[in-house]
Amino acid sequence: MSNRFEDRLTRLRAELAARGLNAFYVSGEPNVAYFTGKKGNDCALYVTQNDAVIITDFRYREMAQSLTWLEYYEIGIGRSVFDFINSRFEKKIGIEKDRIRLSLALSFKEKCPSKEFVPEEDIVLALREVKDEYEIEATKAACSIAMLAFDHMCEFLRPGLTEREAAAELEYFMRKNGAEELSFDTILITGAKTSLPHGVPGDDVIKKGDFVTMDYGCKVGGYCSDETRTVAIGQPSQEMIDVYNIVLEAQQNACDKIHAGLTGRECDAFARDVIEKAGYGEYFGHSLGHGTGLEIHESPRYAQTNNEPIKAGTIVSIEPGIYLPGKFGVRIEDLALVTETGIINFVTAPKELIIL
Ligand SMILES: [Mn+2]
Known part of the structure; x- marks a missing residue:
């Protein structure tokens, strides 16, 4: 049986398919929280049709590993968010234009040159409109x-x-x-x-x-x-x-x-x-x-x-x-x-x- 967070991932995936995106990078704190049930400082999600990965660091390791519906990627020395994205095969990645820091969006472009980053409206906020x-x-x-x-x-x-x-x-x-x-x-x-x-x-x-x-x-x-x-x-x-x-x-x-x-x-x-x-x-x-x-x-x-x-x-x-x-x-x-x-x-x- 799927929990409410998995149901939300399913709704996000339908939206990604409709927009022709291979993956979506969720960086807005409340948007991340919508899929984790936790207050999400310094956490991000990478969601594809098959995978959902929480990307964060040691401070949040135990919390992140307790979220059984997400895989965990730990950022550390030699393991940056750019390394993670470059290790993936998805090409077209949606980013939240109203939520992502400009400096990060610019770094994505520079450090992941083989990827296409698509600035999207706040897709997750739209999913959040009707409450369960x-x-x-x-x-x-x-x-x-x-x-x-x-x-x-x-x-x-x-x-x-x-x-x-x-x-x-x-x-x-x-x-x-x-x-x-x-x-x-x-x-x-x-x-x-x-x-x-x-x-x-x-x-x-x-x-x-x-x-x-x-x-x-x-x-x-x-x-x-x-x-x-x-x-x-x-x-x-x-x-x-x-x-x-x-x-x-x-x-x-x-x-x-x-x-x-x-x-x-x-x-x-x-x-x-x-x-x-x-x-x-x-x-x-x-x-x-x-x-x-x-x-x-x-x-x-x-x-x-x-x-x-x-x-x-x-x-x-x-x-x-x-x-x-x-x-x-x-x-x-x-x-x-x-x-x-x-x-x-x-x-x-x-x-x-x-x-x-
Ligand atoms: Mn008011």
């Missing part, structure tokens, strides 16, 4: 830790804390509760800084009457969670409440209506139309959502520019926002599995405005 059962469960587990962290932060947040102190608490809580690492740099910002969609936590102090926006996530089994909540510290102004409720309505409308088969543009419009109708269209300057997986930003995109139908089995964020420069911003984000008939939302943390 393991990937879905891992993402759900990561979302569960993030939701626990949100409950904790609702207890912890108070006037007088700096953004950095609060962000540190959030990250420490997730690590203590089973997170392997963070999905991305935590965004925890307050006051006027909440108008920066990707603001960086600093020495700014949380004050009464301010919003705090937390956009954060962690990884379990290699898979990312992604969640954003905006909460008020003490009584917010009427304008803050009104804007919050517009974003909430937009976000909920998208959650209610998204399903497989709609285009990314149509999904984006479920939220954008609500915000535009309320007169805040120009303050929602990013797209509605993105796929997640081994990386925080994957396919598909819920964007005005995406006219492709969304596939069932993708995991996508739903995150509208309104950002008023110099005043405040609001974003609400869930992460959900797309099905033929709707979504299964992995983030069940409350969305109504919480006033702490």
Whole structure:
């Protein structure tokens, strides 16, 4: 019986055959991880119709040898990756043009002159778009830790804390509760800084009457969670409440209506139309959502520019926002599995405005 990694190799081989490639050199870390189940620093794969070889060095020997569906080639003195490729008979080798280091690609050309290296789009990323059962469960587990962290932060947040102190608490809580690492740099910002969609936590102090926006996530089994909540510290102004409720309505409308088969543009419009109708269209300057997986930003995109139908089995964020420069911003984000008939939302943390 084949394991999920062998199934993935089979799908990659079909893609190579369709493109007339004899071999494919996988060098992007998350792409390597997709076939190993391990975090793949300094590892690469060489995949042909018959072979799949992991190429790395002594530091990863035991790990690499434990992957029974891969052969192992150890780099060392007199055994470079170029020696390995020159020892193979395959002529036409695909490389990942979005992932490979330029210096390595140039060295391939120079040191393996009898080979043809074909810069390919991110074939493995495309294979990663639709998730299997393991990937879905891992993402759900990561979302569960993030939701626990949100409950904790609702207890912890108070006037007088700096953004950095609060962000540190959030990250420490997730690590203590089973997170392997963070999905991305935590965004925890307050006051006027909440108008920066990707603001960086600093020495700014949380004050009464301010919003705090937390956009954060962690990884379990290699898979990312992604969640954003905006909460008020003490009584917010009427304008803050009104804007919050517009974003909430937009976000909920998208959650209610998204399903497989709609285009990314149509999904984006479920939220954008609500915000535009309320007169805040120009303050929602990013797209509605993105796929997640081994990386925080994957396919598909819920964007005005995406006219492709969304596939069932993708995991996508739903995150509208309104950002008023110099005043405040609001974003609400869930992460959900797309099905033929709707979504299964992995983030069940409350969305109504919480006033702490
Ligand atoms: Mn996101």
